[in-house]
Amino acid sequence: xxxxxxxxxxxxxxxxxxxxxxDLSLEVVRGQIVCLLGxxxxxxxTTMKIILGLLKPRSGQVLFDGQPLTGLxxxxxxRRGIGSVPESRRLFATMTVRENVLMGAYTRDDxxxxxxxxxxxxxxxxxxxxRHGQQAGTLSGGEQQMVAMARALMGRPRLIVMxxxxxxxxxxxxxxxxxxxxxxxxxxxSVFMVEQNASLALQIxxxxxVLQTGRIVLxxxxxxxxxxxxxxxxxxxxxxxA
Amino acid sequence: MFPTSFGPWLDYTINGLVIGNxxxxxxxxxxxxxxxxxxxxxAHGSVYMVGAYIGWLGITKLNLPLPVTFAVxxxxxxxxxxxxxxxxxxxxxxxxxxxxxxxxxxxxxxxxQAAQLLFSPDPRALPTQLPNWRIAIGGGSxxxxxxxxxxxxxxxxxxxxxxxxxxxxxxxxxxxxxxxDAAQQCGVDVDKVNRTVFAIASALGGVSGLLVGMYYNxxxxxxxxxxxxxxxxxxxxxxxGNVPGAIAGSLLLGLIESYGIALFGTSYRNLFAFVxxxxxxxxxxxxxxxxxxxxxxxxxxxTFIAPSRPLVLPRWLIGVLIAAALxxxxxxxxxxxxxxxxxxxxxxxxALSLTLVAxxxxxxxxxxxxxxxxxxxxxALLALDAGIPVLLAVPLAGVIAAALGTALVFPAFxxxxxxxxxxxxxVGEIVTxxxxxxxxxxxxxxxxxxxxxxxxxxxxxxxxxxxxxxxxAVLLVFAGVQTRxxxxxLGRTLRAIREDDxxxxxxxxxxxxxxGLAFAVAGFVAGVxxxxxxxxxxxxxxxxxxxxxxxxxxTMVILGGLGNVAxxxxxxxxxxxxxELFRAAAEYRMLIYGVVLLLLIRFRxxxxxxxx
Numbered sequence: 135x136x137x138x139x140x141x142x143x144x145x146x147x148x149x150x151x152x153x154x155x156x157d158l159s160l161e162v163v164r165g166q167i168v169c170l171l172g173x174x175x176x177x178x179x180t181t182m183k184i185i186l187g188l189l190k191p192r193s194g195q196v197l198f199d200g201q202p203l204t205g206l207x208x209x210x211x212x213r214r215g216i217g218s219v220p221e222s223r224r225l226f227a228t229m230t231v232r233e234n235v236l237m238g239a240y241t242r243d244d245x246x247x248x249x250x251x252x253x254x255x256x257x258x259x260x261x262x263x264x265r266h267g268q269q270a271g272t273l274s275g276g277e278q279q280m281v282a283m284a285r286a287l288m289g290r291p292r293l294i295v296m297x298x299x300x301x302x303x304x305x306x307x308x309x310x311x312x313x314x315x316x317x318x319x320x321x322x323x324s325v326f327m328v329e330q331n332a333s334l335a336l337q338i339x340x341x342x343x344v345l346q347t348g349r350i351v352l353x354x355x356x357x358x359x360x361x362x363x364x365x366x367x368x369x370x371x372x373x374x375x376a
Numbered sequence: 377m378f379p380t381s382f383g384p385w386l387d388y389t390i391n392g393l394v395i396g397n398x399x400x401x402x403x404x405x406x407x408x409x410x411x412x413x414x415x416x417x418x419a420h421g422s423v424y425m426v427g428a429y430i431g432w433l434g435i436t437k438l439n440l441p442l443p444v445t446f447a448v449x450x451x452x453x454x455x456x457x458x459x460x461x462x463x464x465x466x467x468x469x470x471x472x473x474x475x476x477x478x479x480x481x482x483x484x485x486x487x488x489q490a491a492q493l494l495f496s497p498d499p500r501a502l503p504t505q506l507p508n509w510r511i512a513i514g515g516g517s518x519x520x521x522x523x524x525x526x527x528x529x530x531x532x533x534x535x536x537x538x539x540x541x542x543x544x545x546x547x548x549x550x551x552x553x554x555x556x557d558a559a560q561q562c563g564v565d566v567d568k569v570n571r572t573v574f575a576i577a578s579a580l581g582g583v584s585g586l587l588v589g590m591y592y593n594x595x596x597x598x599x600x601x602x603x604x605x606x607x608x609x610x611x612x613x614x615x616x617g618n619v620p621g622a623i624a625g626s627l628l629l630g631l632i633e634s635y636g637i638a639l640f641g642t643s644y645r646n647l648f649a650f651v652x653x654x655x656x657x658x659x660x661x662x663x664x665x666x667x668x669x670x671x672x673x674x675x676x677x678x679t680f681i682a683p684s685r686p687l688v689l690p691r692w693l694i695g696v697l698i699a700a701a702l703x704x705x706x707x708x709x710x711x712x713x714x715x716x717x718x719x720x721x722x723x724x725x726x727a728l729s730l731t732l733v734a735x736x737x738x739x740x741x742x743x744x745x746x747x748x749x750x751x752x753x754x755x756a757l758l759a760l761d762a763g764i765p766v767l768l769a770v771p772l773a774g775v776i777a778a779a780l781g782t783a784l785v786f787p788a789f790x791x792x793x794x795x796x797x798x799x800x801x802x803v804g805e806i807v808t809x810x811x812x813x814x815x816x817x818x819x820x821x822x823x824x825x826x827x828x829x830x831x832x833x834x835x836x837x838x839x840x841x842x843x844x845x846x847x848x849a850v851l852l853v854f855a856g857v858q859t860r861x862x863x864x865x866l867g868r869t870l871r872a873i874r875e876d877d878x879x880x881x882x883x884x885x886x887x888x889x890x891x892g893l894a895f896a897v898a899g900f901v902a903g904v905x906x907x908x909x910x911x912x913x914x915x916x917x918x919x920x921x922x923x924x925x926x927x928x929x930x931t932m933v934i935l936g937g938l939g940n941v942a943x944x945x946x947x948x949x950x951x952x953x954x955x956e957l958f959r960a961a962a963e964y965r966m967l968i969y970g971v972v973l974l975l976l977i978r979f980r981x982x983x984x985x986x987x988x
Contacts, residue, residue, distance in 0.1 A: 208561060213563055220557065226551045226558065226559075233550075238562055
């Protein structure tokens with residue numbers, strides 16, 4: 135078996151009577167960027183909720199570093215070493231950039247290490263150094279995305295999960311965000327991202343899964359998926375992906 | 377009454393700021409709680425009362441030094457706050473947003489009644505041990521207690537600012553208030569944050585109660601109700617969930633009250649607060665300091681309709697029950713029993729009225745006793761002062777209650793969820809206060825004596841059977857009409873407003889018109905109920921229909937199942953009839969209502985017969 139930092143094993147999940155996932159299984163190999171692709175209502179965002187413990191699967195389990203996350207609350211899961219960049223960023227709008235980033239270190243008690251890591255993420259995103267006293271809600275979309283990623287990094291996670299990191303950003307910022315994700319991955323952090331924009335995601339991912347109405351219908355190395363004409367037509371919105 | 381020199385005005389200003397400081401201690405806590413849990417905590421006033429009593433125990437029984445007393449009050453109330461969060465609210469985390477609000481009402485009733493049983497309902501003196509000097513300044517003066525209150529107020533605000541700004545837990549509180557999910561994804565344990573916030577808020581509230589007790593040198597178990605409402609008003613003036621706004625709103629409210637008392641007299645005090653509340657809700661629902669004149673989004677909406685399949689009673693069973701109810705006076709002769717059940721039928725009219733607006737239309741009214749009061753006074757005064765025959769006065773009173781009630785609640789029609797409840801609560805209080813103060817019409821605090829009984833052709837209908845039959849007959853007619861109404865097109869429209877007012881509007885439903893119609897029907901039913909009460913009781917005053925009656929009505933309709941006509945009748949019989957029949961000691965009755973309300977919200981939100 136491969137060295138998987140995250141593994142979903144035959145997950146079945148429901149919203150009330152409606153089943154969202156049908157025996158969903160996937161894995162994130164340590165050190166890789168893995169993307170989960172799919173259209174609206176395919177169950178992408180619900181997958182994030184399952185991983186973060188915001189929704190409990192009815193059957194199946196989520197394994198992080200080989201340990202099941204069953205029964206853990208979201209804060210407990212975060213403490214295990216999963217950082218999150220939520221959909222549409224979800225910053226604390228009236229708190230400063232500095233406060234937002236440091237909220238990511240909420241679970242840590244080593245003050246010195248936190249201060250060190252704070253400098254490190256500011257080096258990674260120099261723009262935030264200029265903005266550190268500004269309210270996060272006043273930043274541009276791209277800058278907010280930086281704050282969200284910096285925040286996720288501050289918990290020293292082994293895995294960061296991202297929900298549509300490029301959504302709502304201008305094309306210019308989209309490229310910056312993809313670079314940032316690669317930078318984060320370069321720090322040795324595994325990345326699991328959910329994306330609707332498949333062609334973008336596959337540019338930087340190592341591996342991809344395609345989700346359709348709660349089932350994985352295709353998976354493979356990102357390069358193969360990007361070339362697969364069937365995917366381009368059926369799942370990735372042919373024209374857009376071309 | 378109208379001081380012309382500067383000195384008294386300075387005193388009124390100082391007094392206003394002192395009272396404002398006390399409100400601020402309450403309002404800040406309410407704002408914090410609203411921030412993290414989107415809940416308006418109606419139990420906050422009761423915590424304040426508990427603080428006053430803990431302080432009383434410390435000062436008069438244990439002879440503790442004052443600083444120790446303050447510490448004991450803060451810790452005791454902080455623990456109480458944590459318990460309230462754990463027991464009353466956390467289990468309702470995933471329930472509709474109005475459920476925890478109702479739970480705080482239940483908790484407040486339980487705490488107030490428990491205090492009444494423990495310490496007796498009589499007021500107690502709370503002597504201060506502070507030196508009795510006053511500094512004269514510019515014609516006014518400041519005493520040691522004024523300075524202590526100001527010091528506690530400013531000191532608490534500074535501590536709170538430091539906590540929120542510089543501590544890790546304080547950051548977590550702010551983060552949770554801004555985005556609960558995102559805070560959880562940073563590893564914040566939001567349960568701990570909630571517990572902390574309830575503890576801090578309750579500690580401040582308890583200290584506030586102690587200070588008030590010292591300021592007026594008197595405390596009583598019911599002091600919390602009005603104080604809690606004032607805190608809510610102050611918070612709304614500043615904008616819900618806004619901590620600095622709550623402080624500013626409190627000082628403003630304190631000054632308004634103090635100057636208002638100077639100009640109009642003490643009995644008007646509470647009127648200013650509630651009129652200010654209605655004005656704020658209508659003109660600036662986001663508070664004075666909000667930028668835009670708009671309503672806050674989602675968290676405040678949602679009714680307490682638990683999905684359920686209502687129990688459908690077969691027609692023959694309803695017929696048998698009605699026949700049995702009608703025939704009861706032939707089998708039972710005790711006037712006491714008939715009178716008790718007659719009273720239950722009268723309360724059933726109130727429940728019928730409330731279940732229509734709260735259940736069918738989803739506007740949870742907390743001031744429904746006000747409609748009873750309007751009906752009662754209208755009918756009594758029409759009969760006594762205008763010489764109109766009672767049989768004519770009663771329906772006229774219904775019409776007046778319908779018109780006045782609808783007009784008073786009309787400004788709240790554009791509000792949703794919690795705001796409707798707060799606005800109707802304020803309207804109920806305003807009705808009572810107007811009755812108290814409009815002496816030339818209502819005879820003020822003396823009340824109306826010698827209200828003539830119902831009579832036909834000169835024969836008064838006061839015997840046991842009539843006291844039973846008349847309310848029952850009226851109830852049967854109204855219940856029949858309401859049942860028909862619910863199964864009509866109109867009933868469907870009203871339920872559509874409850875389920876999704878935006879969707880209803882987008883299908884062309886004029887919300888104001890239908891809400892108005894529902895409140896008018898409800899006002900008529902409750903008004904007739906109140907009128908009958910006036911003629912059976914023969915004496916009414918401004919305290920005949922107090923706020924707890926509104927809470928009792930709410931408990932009845934939730935017990936029966938919101939929107940359920942038969943349920944409203946059942947609720948009234950169970951809650952008004954049974955305690956009387958079992959001779960449950962009167963002092964335990966309100967406590968029982970509070971407990972019943974809490975248990976229902978937690979375990980059977982759909983009520984006994986199910987929601988419709």
